[in-house]
Amino acid sequence: MKRDDVSRCLKAASENGFLGHEFPAVIFHDFRNMHERLSLLRKALPDPFRHTVAIKANPVLGVLKSVVSAGFGLEAASLEEVALARAAGCPGKGIVYNSPAKTSQDLRMAVEWGVVINVDNLQEFERLAEIAEKQAPVEPVFLRVNPLVGKGSISTTSVASSDSKFGFPVTDVPLIQNLFRDHSWLKGLHVHTGSQGYKIVDLVGGYRRVLDLKLAIDGACGQGRVSHLNIGGGLPFNYRNEDGAVIADWAKMLRLELKELFGLECVYTELGRVVHASAGWAASRVEYVKQTGDHKTAVVHLGADCFLRPVYRPNDWSHRLDVFDADFVQKKSPESEPWSIAGPLCFGEDYLARRSPMTTIAENDVIVIHDVGAYTFSMWSRHCSRGMPVILGYEEAGGPLTVLKKKETLEDIVQFWS
Numbered sequence: 001m002k003r004d005d006v007s008r009c010l011k012a013a014s015e016n017g018f019l020g021h022e023f024p025a026v027i028f029h030d031f032r033n034m035h036e037r038l039s040l041l042r043k044a045l046p047d048p049f050r051h052t053v054a055i056k057a058n059p060v061l062g063v064l065k066s067v068v069s070a071g072f073g074l075e076a077a078s079l080e081e082v083a084l085a086r087a088a089g090c091p092g093k094g095i096v097y098n099s100p101a102k103t104s105q106d107l108r109m110a111v112e113w114g115v116v117i118n119v120d121n122l123q124e125f126e127r128l129a130e131i132a133e134k135q136a137p138v139e140p141v142f143l144r145v146n147p148l149v150g151k152g153s154i155s156t157t158s159v160a161s162s163d164s165k166f167g168f169p170v171t172d173v174p175l176i177q178n179l180f181r182d183h184s185w186l187k188g189l190h191v192h193t194g195s196q197g198y199k200i201v202d203l204v205g206g207y208r209r210v211l212d213l214k215l216a217i218d219g220a221c222g223q224g225r226v227s228h229l230n231i232g233g234g235l236p237f238n239y240r241n242e243d244g245a246v247i248a249d250w251a252k253m254l255r256l257e258l259k260e261l262f263g264l265e266c267v268y269t270e271l272g273r274v275v276h277a278s279a280g281w282a283a284s285r286v287e288y289v290k291q292t293g294d295h296k297t298a299v300v301h302l303g304a305d306c307f308l309r310p311v312y313r314p315n316d317w318s319h320r321l322d323v324f325d326a327d328f329v330q331k332k333s334p335e336s337e338p339w340s341i342a343g344p345l346c347f348g349e350d351y352l353a354r355r356s357p358m359t360t361i362a363e364n365d366v367i368v369i370h371d372v373g374a375y376t377f378s379m380w381s382r383h384c385s386r387g388m389p390v391i392l393g394y395e396e397a398g399g400p401l402t403v404l405k406k407k408e409t410l411e412d413i414v415q416f417w418s
């Protein structure tokens with residue numbers, strides 16, 4: 001985000017009553033930025049690729065509707081997310097349903113709604129097979145495969161180690177061959193390695209292992225038996241300075257290293273972070289400035305409630321911060337003082353930054369937090385029961401703002417816990 005654009009949006013929010021004492025924090029969604037990412041994706045990987053966007057990264061209904069109206073599908077990680085996808089107008093065949101804990105009822109509903117199902121384990125497969133005897137799935141069913149490529153650099157979001165709770169190990173070849181031999185509605189293999197902690201080359205290594213498995217299945221069950229693949233999400237986003245190159249680099253490597261992908265009937269993707277991260281940004285007024293010895297702290301209105309991962313795992317996750325003054329002009333004095341930016345929750349480690357070099361901060365300044373469009377407010381924590389701030393959407397910086405989600409009121413919080 002250019003600093004002038006941030007300034008224009010903050011002014012527009014303030015003029016419309018969305019930033020001030022009653023609204024001390026605001027989250028913005030830049031639709032144009034998101035659609036640039038989506039177009040890049042479609043251009044880099046056209047047919048046979050079918051792109052879905054991970055709802056868990058950003059479940060705001062207005063955002064999902066915009067994704068769907070641009071012709072993209074949605075990846076759901078729970079039946080609740082399937083319901084969100086349907087509410088956003090996504091047809092069943094555009095919804096990919098992942099979850100390691102689907103109940104029999106969840107599976108029945110997914111089949112009834114014609115959703116694409118990724119089966120996580122053998123017991124789930126058996127339940128689905130029972131349902132399929134009465135009502136065969138109309139959309140292709142996939143088996144989720146663990147590519148066993150190790151934990152990557154962020155163990156908490158990796159799902160590809162040998163002790164992962166997800167999927168069939170890629171080495172379970174005879175079992176998987178039998179499932180394909182016996183069930184014609186089983187069409188594809190799904191792989192998701194993890195989120196953010198893998199380089200493109202590692203992700204591609206995982207896809208290669210799944211393509212080798214496909215060859216082994218085809219060898220046993222007939223050429224082309226595995227007609228569909230789903231290569232999941234997980235592309236790493238550069239939180240220091242995003243330029244969007246990662247999508248193009250990824251597509252280039254797929255073309256170079258995995259030509260077979262392009263001959264398949266259909267290849268699904270399930271990206272979340274690289275589609276949404278840079279489209280979102282947040283702003284909070286500085287409520288208090290404190291000094292203890294030489295330690296300066298600015299207290300703001302967003303902490304671990306909105307930024308669970310950065311607050312609890314600051315070595316794995318962080319966001320760029322900027323300081324704007326009370327008139328929404330970026331402060332330009334040198335970043336020469338160590339500042340801590342503290343959140344509003346009642347525990348000791350609730351910080352967005354610790355002793356980081358920043359410009360001098362004053363009460364009523366605005367701290368801008370960049371690249372918050374994925375896995376921040378979508379993971380909102382109820383610790384201390386603070387309400388979620390308003391989420392505003394815009395097409396053009398400084399232009400009209402749409403309320404995508406209202407600020408939660410005191411009554412909403414009472415209702416939530418009732």
Ligand SMILES: Cc1ncc(COP(=O)(O)O)c(C=O)c1O
Nearest residue numbers: 054192195233234270271272273
């Ligand atoms: C199965 C699955 N697919 C897709 C994604 C999206 O990953 P990312 O947002 O890193 O692209 C996730 C994220 O956890 C996931 O679990």
